[in-house]
Amino acid sequence: MxxxxxxxxxxxxLRDQGYNILRSTSPLSSENPSWYPDxxxxxxxxxxxxxxxxxxxxxxxxxxxLVITDALDNIREEDLIGEVWV
Numbered sequence: 001m002x003x004x005x006x007x008x009x010x011x012x013x014l015r016d017q018g019y020n021i022l023r024s025t026s027p028l029s030s031e032n033p034s035w036y037p038d039x040x041x042x043x044x045x046x047x048x049x050x051x052x053x054x055x056x057x058x059x060x061x062x063x064x065x066l067v068i069t070d071a072l073d074n075i076r077e078e079d080l081i082g083e084v085w086v
Contacts, residue, residue: 003083006035008072010084015068022066022084033082035066042067 004010006022014022019037026033071080 001085003034004086006080006082006084008077008080010086011068011072011080014084014086015072020068022068022071024064024066024082026082028064031081035082035084037084037086038065 014037017037019039020042021038021040022035023038024033024035
């Protein structure tokens with residue numbers, strides 16, 4: 001396992017392996033955040049009542065995520081930042 005640059009290619013590869021989100025504990029201001037692939041039930045996870053989702057909204061907790069399909073559809077290659085653990 002190693003860190004590689006976050007690209008559309010890597011996002012598609014992770015999606016094809018069954019992952020649907022990337023998690024990071026790097027600060028939101030980080031120029032090179034570290035991402036870790038994960039799989040969650042997005043329908044359940046994205047509800048306001050979900051404790052994991054609530055933790056994403058706590059100021060200064062520095063936890064954030066990237067939904068892989070959303071990133072592929074809406075983020076240009078040159079705008080992806082960080083490295084992902086593969």
